[in-house]
Amino acid sequence: MGPQRIVCLTEEPTETLYALGEQDRIVGISGFTVRPPQARKEKPKVSAFTSAKIGEILKLQPDLAIGFSDIQADIAAELVRHGVEVWISNHRSVDGIVDYVRRLGALVGAAERANAYADTLQRGLDDVRAQAARLPRRPTVYFEEWDEPQITGIRWVSELIGIAGGDDVFPEMAKESLAKHRILADGSEVVRRAPDIILGSWCGKKFRPDRVAARPGWDAIPAVRDGELHEIKSPLILQPGPAALTDGVQAIAAIIQRWAGRHR
Template identity: 75%
Template sequence: MSRPIGPRRIVCLTEEPTEVLYALGEQERIVGISGFTVRPARARKEKPKVSAFTSAKIEAILALEPDFVVGFSDIQAEIARDLVKAGVEVWISNHRSVEGIVEYIRRLGALVGAAERADAYARRAEAHLAEVGKAAAALPRRPRVYFEEWDEPPITGIRWVAELVRIAGGDDVFPERAEKPLARDRILADASEVVRRAPELILGSWCGKKFRPDKVAARPGWDAIPAVRDGELHEIKSPIILQPGPAALFDGLDAIHRIVAAWARRRSP
């Protein structure tokens, strides 16, 4: 029997590598996951939870004897440093775009000897993006969209979210902020800027808590915003949009497109 290619004991510090490895049928390699993992649901039952997002149980991770740890972004740099010092191989991805998510699927698949399956999965994602983009192009109107990923202080959507809004048929009202990789650079110091940009749809995905349309609508001066005036405030569940993984390319994109398409139909002649 041939030895499996690549790492055999993987700890996933965020959800997206867990989702990808399960989709590729490589879940047996996973020995630990993030406590924030919700996709796939079975992972929470099958795998020990050893990390949050900005913190991790280093001793618990080391006890699992991983030969590879996968994390995401500079926010997990300290976790990565501690594990590297302990002799563990760590890969921190830092992708922030739709294209980056697709290529992440291919890279992770290649690392575990599943390059062909990963490429097929990535091509499925690309086909879905194209299919939704084609449907969006047929809509009679494109709404101006404000996406909020946190409320206190208000933080605008990250790059992959803005790109998915565009593919789904809308136009992000803060495209210049979407290019900023760090959340602190997307904080709205002056929330009245949203009023000036007059979005016709407001999409909220507050990481870790329920979006409150009533609370948003009650902000000073926001009653002048078309989306507030028309009651077009909608929640996109954070597990399907705020992780730079497959969920965003499939369920997240579909959720945005349904809202955008419904808005466009209501306003067509």
């Protein structure tokens, strides 16, 4: 049976529950939700990422609220004080996302469907990895999550770059779960590490390759010299859910495959 009235404080539980055919349980969603598109039309928007309309959520009489990470700790605490059961997941890796799908499915009594869906996601990743293994050369990749200050990619993004056939130039920073610990103290370090490709996904605003290319000294970076600056839309890659494991990694893989075709 499981919870019947779920509020999703971020996008990934919404996308997952729709994929499992359990969308009727959802009574409220995050205002940042874009996947699946019908969720925005069907469900009331009751939260952002760091804030929520607590009163509106309580009116929905949820028996479970689902959120993500320490950033939503204050929202979670407020809901708990009002008697709402809350699950805050904190997965940061590709394996963690796959496991999240399984756990969420089990939570709503759809374990069998969730396991099948998770297996499908894993097979898709295996296919991307197999395709990448045939590349004649692996490019180095700089992923930028924000521009002011410059923030490098989180762990699942770094892992997806690897699966797609590239090598993250800041793998040591990807291990840091908090964005504040992935701030580049000196942008010239990107110049020194000389990525072949620059991927930008500025959460909430459009990536501007021209601004990146105009940074002092960045004209020496191979990616800038060769015009290899690309946007990955944030809903595809910055949510630790199915989107990143499907359209997100496919978008990265397509860029890397095109790069490889020009650098045989």
